[in-house]
Amino acid sequence: MFTNQNPDQPIKEASAIMSSLQRDQQEAAAVNAREKLKHLIQPQQYVGELWSLNYDTAIVQIHDRHRQGVGGIPNQCFLVATRIAAGPETQFDPLAEDSSVILLRVLDASPLPGDDEAKRIRVEAAQRAAGTETHWDSQRIMDAYTANLLSFAGVKCRVIGTFYLDAINGQRDNLRLKFGGDISNYYPNRGLKVFKPHEDALNAIVNYRDEMRIQDHPLGQHEVVVGRVRYASTDRGLQGVDSVRVHLAPADLLSQKTALFGMTRTGKSNTTKIIAKSIFQLRFKAGASGRIGQLIFDYNGEYANENVQDATGANPNALKNVWHIHQDGLQEDVITYGSVSHPLDPGRRLMRINFYGEDPVNLTDARAIEESYRMIQVGKEIINHALQDEVGGVKYITNFLDVDLAPPDPLDGSVLTRYRRALLAYRALLYRAGFQPPPNLQPSTRGLFGQSVLNALARSLNDPSGGHTSAAVIFGTAHPQWGQLADAFLALRDFISRGSATGYAAFNQNYIQNESTTGSPWHDQRLEKILEMFYWSNGPRLLGRVISQHEVTRNRDYTDSIYEELVAGRLVIVDQSAGDAEINRKVADRVMRKILTNNQRAFSTGQIPPEILIYVEEAHNLLPAGKEEDYSNIWVKAAKEGAKLHIGLVYATQEVSSIQRNILKNTANWFIGHLNNTDETKELVKYYDYEDFEPSIRRAQDRGFLRVKTLSNLFVVPVQIDRFTV
Numbered sequence: 001m002f003t004n005q006n007p008d009q010p011i012k013e014a015s016a017i018m019s020s021l022q023r024d025q026q027e028a029a030a031v032n033a034r035e036k037l038k039h040l041i042q043p044q045q046y047v048g049e050l051w052s053l054n055y056d057t058a059i060v061q062i063h064d065r066h067r068q069g070v071g072g073i074p075n076q077c078f079l080v081a082t083r084i085a086a087g088p089e090t091q092f093d094p095l096a097e098d099s100s101v102i103l104l105r106v107l108d109a110s111p112l113p114g115d116d117e118a119k120r121i122r123v124e125a126a127q128r129a130a131g132t133e134t135h136w137d138s139q140r141i142m143d144a145y146t147a148n149l150l151s152f153a154g155v156k157c158r159v160i161g162t163f164y165l166d167a168i169n170g171q172r173d174n175l176r177l178k179f180g181g182d183i184s185n186y187y188p189n190r191g192l193k194v195f196k197p198h199e200d201a202l203n204a205i206v207n208y209r210d211e212m213r214i215q216d217h218p219l220g221q222h223e224v225v226v227g228r229v230r231y232a233s234t235d236r237g238l239q240g241v242d243s244v245r246v247h248l249a250p251a252d253l254l255s256q257k258t259a260l261f262g263m264t265r266t267g268k269s270n271t272t273k274i275i276a277k278s279i280f281q282l283r284f285k286a287g288a289s290g291r292i293g294q295l296i297f298d299y300n301g302e303y304a305n306e307n308v309q310d311a312t313g314a315n316p317n318a319l320k321n322v323w324h325i326h327q328d329g330l331q332e333d334v335i336t337y338g339s340v341s342h343p344l345d346p347g348r349r350l351m352r353i354n355f356y357g358e359d360p361v362n363l364t365d366a367r368a369i370e371e372s373y374r375m376i377q378v379g380k381e382i383i384n385h386a387l388q389d390e391v392g393g394v395k396y397i398t399n400f401l402d403v404d405l406a407p408p409d410p411l412d413g414s415v416l417t418r419y420r421r422a423l424l425a426y427r428a429l430l431y432r433a434g435f436q437p438p439p440n441l442q443p444s445t446r447g448l449f450g451q452s453v454l455n456a457l458a459r460s461l462n463d464p465s466g467g468h469t470s471a472a473v474i475f476g477t478a479h480p481q482w483g484q485l486a487d488a489f490l491a492l493r494d495f496i497s498r499g500s501a502t503g504y505a506a507f508n509q510n511y512i513q514n515e516s517t518t519g520s521p522w523h524d525q526r527l528e529k530i531l532e533m534f535y536w537s538n539g540p541r542l543l544g545r546v547i548s549q550h551e552v553t554r555n556r557d558y559t560d561s562i563y564e565e566l567v568a569g570r571l572v573i574v575d576q577s578a579g580d581a582e583i584n585r586k587v588a589d590r591v592m593r594k595i596l597t598n599n600q601r602a603f604s605t606g607q608i609p610p611e612i613l614i615y616v617e618e619a620h621n622l623l624p625a626g627k628e629e630d631y632s633n634i635w636v637k638a639a640k641e642g643a644k645l646h647i648g649l650v651y652a653t654q655e656v657s658s659i660q661r662n663i664l665k666n667t668a669n670w671f672i673g674h675l676n677n678t679d680e681t682k683e684l685v686k687y688y689d690y691e692d693f694e695p696s697i698r699r700a701q702d703r704g705f706l707r708v709k710t711l712s713n714l715f716v717v718p719v720q721i722d723r724f725t726v
Helices: 009-039 064-069 115-129 144-150 199-206 211-215 268-290 319-325 366-372 374-390 395-401 413-432 451-458 467-475 482-497 504-514 525-535 538-549 558-567 581-604 634-641 678-684 690-699
Strands: 046-053 057-063 078-082 100-110 152-167 175-180 192-195 224-229 245-248 257-261 293-298 334-338 571-575 612-616 647-653 667-672 705-709 717-721
Touching: 009 152, 009 175, 009 199, 046 064, 046 078, 057 064, 057 078, 057 100, 064 152, 078 152, 078 199, 115 144, 224 268, 257 268, 268 293, 268 319, 268 612, 268 647, 268 717, 293 558, 293 581, 319 334, 319 571, 334 558, 366 374, 374 395, 374 413, 374 538, 374 581, 395 525, 395 538, 413 482, 413 525, 413 538, 451 467, 451 482, 451 504, 467 482, 482 525, 525 538, 538 581, 558 571, 558 581, 571 581, 581 612, 581 634, 581 647, 634 647, 667 690, 678 690, 690 705
Parallel strands: 257 647, 257 667, 293 571, 293 612, 334 571, 612 647
Antiparallel strands: 046 057, 046 192, 057 152, 078 100, 078 192, 100 152, 152 175, 224 245, 224 717, 667 705, 705 717
16 A cells, blocks of 8 residues: 655646746747747848937938839838847847837938038039930949949938837746837937838738737737738839738727728728628627627618629629628628618618507506507607707797607596697697508597587687687597597687687686696696697698608617617618608617617616617718817717717718817727818828828828728728728
8 A cells, every 4th residue: 555645746746837838838928029029120121221310200321222122112111120130040138128129100201411412413413414315323424433322312200119028027038029109218329220021021010919909808809801001102013012911900999989081982981891891700700799780870872772883793792791701691680771662672671650659458557558659759759859950949849849748657547638638639730740640540539528628619709710619529529530630629729829719718717616636727738839839830841851750550669679780789771862861860860869878778787788880971961060069969979978888980071170079089090091181181180190191191092092090000001991892
């Protein structure tokens, strides 16, 4: 029988093995980090020497031979400067101050100290070559020694930042590659070798992501290709950058603001499709957590419908067909909405409701009453939004906007009767405005007009047209026609408003004393405000503005349906290319308010709000203008509070100045195409380092040529965006 003299020995051995494995992993990571830093330095891409440096700019001396050897030095191209030797066997102290790579961006030419003399020599050489077939730089005109000296030129660069190695938790063998958006120190009398990165090195630079930022979001490690590096409008292949693909981290857009600016036909819509596609693809990479709800307000109908810009074939390149991109894609994951039907979109859902609502079966069931009359309240909200701009001191409109059609407690019989009477008047007003009533909704006056008021109407003291008498007959009929009711309510308004002259005042005083259980008059303010709309000819006409949103068969608010689709992670496209522009704006406001309210409710009750990304095409039609300061606007609230509520906003328009500055200041992601005037570029250069790109943005008109800054990429990258395909 054997006994273990040291029972802790296996544990110690296991611990030692684990420690050894951890050390091996750390050493491997450190070696990998060192290789990543060295990888940025390509000896064959040497271009010159950095001889002047400060915290913001650098001047590089480049010889024509080296310039030619790397395919040229275009404006805005990246360069790297370092003291690390470029050889493959190079060893260096990873934590030494000089063990870093400074990232530069070319801005323009810069004079060298001897440039005045060089200019004189070039002018004299050009004079000697004048009128001949020989160029002034040929050896017949200029000797080789002089030509070599004059081939050096200065290039001014922006200091973008520094790639360096960082010791994790102070452990020298546990390193990671990091990027800082500045330089921590410089020595004016130390030279740095300068290289023009291409292929693998350039790929590592433009697609660098800080590990900590990636870890901030559960989807942060996922990336998609959106285009390639492009430095200039003159896009020559000899630059050697065509193969460098630029990646986008879709998580950068979630809960953030994203701006797309550029003139018409410069690639904004194509970029929007690329972004929406990248978010949609997450469901195939990350499972349920990658199902992000997306909502697009499609101002021109270019996402919901195939058009002349889309390729033909089985799956035209309209965004609504994006579900085809994967074999597991589901057509039901893309939903289209619109105010009108479309011949090529039979599955489109119409953004309409039944303004009349429906009557509950049981008038004592509070929940049934609330559910039945819900659409009436939604319809009234839509009408209120449509009439807000018409108020302008018009009292009868202001009063009507104040009417609340929320149902009361059904146990209070008197209050419920007054509510139903006002509701009948409101429905009759809808009919007068042209809203088609549901065929199964039969108007009923039962219990709403007592014999005393009918007698008072019939015996009116001043009824020259006989309207009061007719109203008494109509209100005394159990189920009159809607048109009859509209006429009767107009007469009732006259009967009440001319109280003493018609006898209503005497009737009402008697009612208060002998019939009212609460001491209240026969009519309440709600009924009075509704009746006033009958009197003014413009009243029903104003309601008719939103008649396109009425559908007798709809008994559910489309904003509820849209929100449910978004929570389920679907792509919802709202086609706003048809219908009245003002109504479309109000519809978008209602949908936005629903999303904000519901996500706010989830947040305030300790739940995690669903991730939702909203796109606004032609954003100047929905978002507040640049000079507006109305911070109560629903879009401003969404922009300011969206991050904590998991609401992202992507807005696209032609002019930077057309968007409220408060929104611009909270925008993290920028996609900038061609802008043709300095008014707009002056607004743009206030953000990040777009000042470096201002001349190029005004000159280069190439479609899809954008300057891109995203949340996890710490500097602007010039990109040729891919063409969207399904």
